[in-house]
Amino acid sequence: MTFRMGELFSGPGGMALGAHMAATELNVDLRHAWANDHDESTVDTYVANIPGATSDTVHFGDVRNLPIAELGSIDGFAFGFPCNDYSLVGESRGLKGDFGPLYQFGIDVLDEYEPAWFVAENVSGLRSSNGGRDFAKILRAMCDAGPGYVLTPHLYKFEEYGVPQRRHRIIIVGIRADLATAGVTFRVPKPTHPTKSDWKTVGQALTGIPAEVTNQERTRQSPTVERRLSYIDPGENAFNAKRMPEDLKLKVKGATLSQIYRRLQHDRPSYTLTGSGGGGTHGYHWKENRALTNRERARIQTFPDWFKFKGSKESVRRQVGMAVPPEGAQKVFEALFKSFAGAPYDHIEPNLAVTDATVHLASPRSLERDV
Template sequence: MMTQEKPKIISLFSGCGGLDLGFHKAGYQTVWANDFEHFACETFSSYFGNGIIVEGDIEQIDPYKDKSIPDCDLILGGFPCQDFSMIWKQPGLNGKRGNLYKSFLRFVDAKKPKVFIAENVKGLLTANNKKAIQQIIKDFESIMPGYIVTPKLYNFADYGVPQFRERVLIVGVRIDTGFNFTHPAPTHGPKGQYPYVTAGEAIANANDIPFNNEHMNIAERTKELLKLIPEGGNFTSIPKEHPLYVKGMISHVYRRLKLDEPSKTIIAAGGGGTHGYHWPEPRALTNRERARLQSFPDDFIFKGTVADVRKQIGNAVPPNGVFALAKSLLPLFTGNYHHADLEKKSAEFQSMTLKERLDLSIAV
């Protein structure tokens, strides 16, 4: 039976709304959202409308009893990922933020959506000697009436984002729907139909946009340092014997764009040359250029200070990166699909070893 209504989203750990935007572009509608960060909530409201996002601590919200939280067709969100990041030490489920995924679990258990999508960093797959992802899958699958959970490591450049950005997307489909979900194939790059969207294409004419385009003050020493770094290079391009040589721990330090390919991963915060740098101009990227590299449209206006906006952009899911996923799930809400025996498929998944299960998470 076809439905004319847009599938309804509950959005958790929403940030500024990148994940929501990817789904909205495919025909969905967010009816309730939550985040803890004030300016992220302001940004979300300015684009998606007032009265949707609730600012506050998700651990203090009870989805079982709070009647203001509507029913939904799907739940999506990126539970905090710092404790699973591969850049820093990985405390995983033992970290202060690692167990916030349990709030996601509570919402899924309370609302029983047909599908949920949880996003996290690549490091989730190896945290706690792979015990973190194993426990998370087990917990999600234990929610009644039963979900079949499929994690996958995506590189969003393969889906039209002008940025090499790897993230895990965990998709859980309610077994009684009979919807035999498979992750969408890449659309761009060597595995797709279209070429990569390049950094040069993405930032072209970005300076013409009046919003979130402030240029950072940059020291003359830094300008001279950047002149020693070629297109696509980083701090390692500076000769060690040069008086402007700097030490760096990670490849982000003084990383300059390479215009004919997607950019490297945009990060949310940090000093010491981690801002991401333009080519050919010897300067840091503006927030609008970062937003372009994250595939946000130019009418998406971010609220807060320059640092607040950088954080929102760097923490966001790139909207274009999940558009193919959003489209692939649409038949679930129209009923226009062949009903499969997911009980059998779930049993097959349960019989797999952990290694076999995690092999499903290799980048598509």
């Protein structure tokens, strides 16, 4: 079984790495065909780490200027279309924003190359954007793309799949309609770590980092930040710290985002790491008065230690925070490849459903906010 995979909005390669890990595990011949990202350092990271990727096949630049018809034939396609306008944090402009409409370039790829399958990823906030109408429009476009696709959208909670982070993302798997009619059926893989007692913790994730590993530089903290952190207990942030002296409290009106100077908890998964945000949003060690290093963030995102990120320290932080956790993606691709092989696997019902008119949540728990 051979698949040539193309990718838009590739990021540093979390989705691609997960796909290759799954292919290696199942003896699938997965071949990199091409990819694209708008950030040069991110492209450099992808080229340095993803099998088969080169500076000729990974295109740096705005997707709006990408000659899609010239990229080359593919059998599979992945695209984590930009989430900025669907995030629960921010203006949530949806399809009216600068980034919201960019999913259409993924539709253009499906129209042009008609791959056997695709995997699309976005934030959980997509489902509620514009009262759910944006999500319904995107799903309808995916269904109607090319020769037509059968979709399985699901809100994955990655902590339930072995990722030491409470990261909730919508992943939509599409199977080309003729193949679905012929019997290829994708099902949502059953969680491997379904209960809180099964979840991997940040303490486990950050144990044993080799001294020689890359991207391990520490951020210099000001004396004020170090002092502020000294009064924040694990799980607390700058606004709810019970021991915080008055002179160290933040006087920022409306800025009560729970991640600001929020310490991790050693015995629990991390809260959702992000790639954006200024001071106070970098993720903070549960014991030491400091921000996490990029390698520690990468560990929490399940990137292996051999994976070398390129670019400045701040660029790497953005890359890590915006990426799909490779081990989470691996679980999805393993199910996808088994679906094409006709191999059985444990599965569950999707918690998102597609109808002709809209998108319904199959479970009220799916409305839980990312934390």
